[in-house]
Amino acid sequence: MTKPKPRVIYWFRTDLRLHDSPALKAALDLEPECLYPIWTWDPHYVYRARVGPNRWQFLLDCQSDLSASITKLNKKSKLFVIRESPTTLFPKLFKAWNISHLVFEKDTDAYARDRDNEVTEIAKKAGVQVITKVGRTLYDPDELVKQNHGKPTMSISQVIKAGEQIGQIPRPIPAPASLPDPGDTSLNFKQDHPSSEPDINAPQRNSSDQSYAHLAGPQGDFSVPTYDELGLKPSTTPHHGGETAALAALDKIISNTKYTATFEKPSTAPTAFEPQSTTLLSPHLHFGSLSCREFYWRAQDVVDNFKQGTASHPPTSLTGQLLFRDMYFGAQAALGHKFGQAYGNPSCRSVPWHLPSKVNEDTGLVVRDGGGGGGVEYSIDSSTAETWFQRWKYGCTGFPWIDALMRQLRQEGWIHHLGRHAVACFLTRGGCYVDWERGAAVFEEWLIDHEPACNIGNWQWLSCTAFYAQFYRCYSPISFPQKWDKDGAFVRKYVPELANFPAKYIYEPWKAPIADQKAAGCLIKSIDEEGEDGELDLSPWKKEIVAEKHEANGAQNGDEKKEKESMNIYPKPMFDFPSRRTTCINALKNAYRVGLYGNDQKVLDGTWRDLFPDEAEGPTSTADVEAMHDADAHGEFVHDAEGHEGLHEKDHSPVGRKRKEHGQGTLDGHVKRTKT
């Protein structure tokens, strides 16, 4: 008796490619009678993960390109996009299509693991065999953890050591030359509609969300959704997704053997644009439109054939970048949901930042609903910190380097790695003393290459709560960009108000004499001088980004012309950087001395904050306070003195009010030591 041939669903997720897909190969090795390449529209991504229009665009690009590539291999086939949650869809789909096997690439993201376990149970019940293969990382993150003695991989040397135990990174697998037919695709069942509540992506839409209006899309042909169907605001990124584009970009990079072999991340310019100084392949790695192993071996082969002894090495080399990615995946694989937050995380230091996340006491996880599009909910312990956070987010801090980066991020969905360092340091340990989880949430929303593990890991790194501890190494928003871009071309592009400023003042425009400001067509003013009754008015910066990039050179409407004729306004810096740096470094020093991690009992029960006096983050010496008053932007810096209100009670006082500072003392006298 011959066994019936397998009827296989290949479930695409973050592996939107045909080349080097071990899971797809496993599906094809079954020699199936039929193969259904599908995408299920997961409500977690639609409603619960923060996804801005630019990343949506990139995803749809990847899906469209993949679907076309599948059709090239088999005219009857395509990427069948089904609008339903995988957990409700699969039981019905297995039956309707008489499926014997479900194949997908292994995913170790905390959420994805839960979902995949659930789907695997569903398949088991339906008598469907599940096959998974690793292909998203160089090594299987679980294997990496196992070889790292069961511990999260917290340094690159641990990854290298564990990797040596595992063995060589697999060589890439060629794309298939043909694909089997799909079977009958009729859907003889009713669609289950997922709950859209809470919908943290509501702010990303400008028309009604039709994501789940039709099981197989408005035409009933399983096509990739359009922007209309998803109700999304238009994207503004110039970067596009898709395997075809990814492989072409990789070819171009690899063909430059010197660039490939001698790449050193720390010496690539974060101020470079058109072209950028790094590869911009990260969004492709996230969506799987490029295999990381393809990237690794193409780069490694160039290195191996390069002039002896002149190639760069991990961790700064191109392959080193991929090892860092694996490191973060390994940390996440070991820690699960706790990796994404400080609370309860044994590998993450507890620091009494401003704007801390709220925690659900039952689950021990941060509260991830925040109706109104906030994502993770947080306490506003300090109105000044909240103002600083909003000004950081919308690129109106008054520090041109920071503002240029944040505007590039919001508009294009990508900024250079060192630019991410600069803005992350500024928000957390090197300026605002705001919780890294606030910054991570903004990156989650805006980055087209948002990789949960890498984003979380890098924010922990930059805030010196994990992976990195040299908190006294602090990025200056003035000296750091000057290293690469003396003239400020980058600032001029992304902060056009300052386009005509003299290079001498481009990173510190508040120092320019009024005559120079007038000559450059831009006045430097306190934001709150601008608004009515002293209220902060960030609206000029918060307003929607229209896709003006492509139209700007064409017809301008009357309003825009008028605006051009009048004087531009750019804000004064929202605080004195040198004094804030001193304050933050001392606060970090203190937090390190207290030495608590997220899983400490005192952290879990909330009593840990008593170990930090009100002055925990405030100025630490009289000299600092004086320095602030001497600083240029008079009045503004008095805000520094607040932040002493303690972190528990909410502060409902109006944003931007000036306050008198309390008496100051050095930190040391207030600190109870927990380490001996």
Add this chain to the structure above:
DNA sequence: ATGCTCGTTGAGACT
């Protein structure tokens, strides 16, 4: 133990 080096990407003064 205690001291040393090293760690993907600091700033600033100096040679």
Add this chain to the structure above:
DNA sequence: GAGTCTCAACGAGCA
């Protein structure tokens, strides 16, 4: 302009 040292000082790993 590139390299080197100091500033103040972190943890991990090693001898």
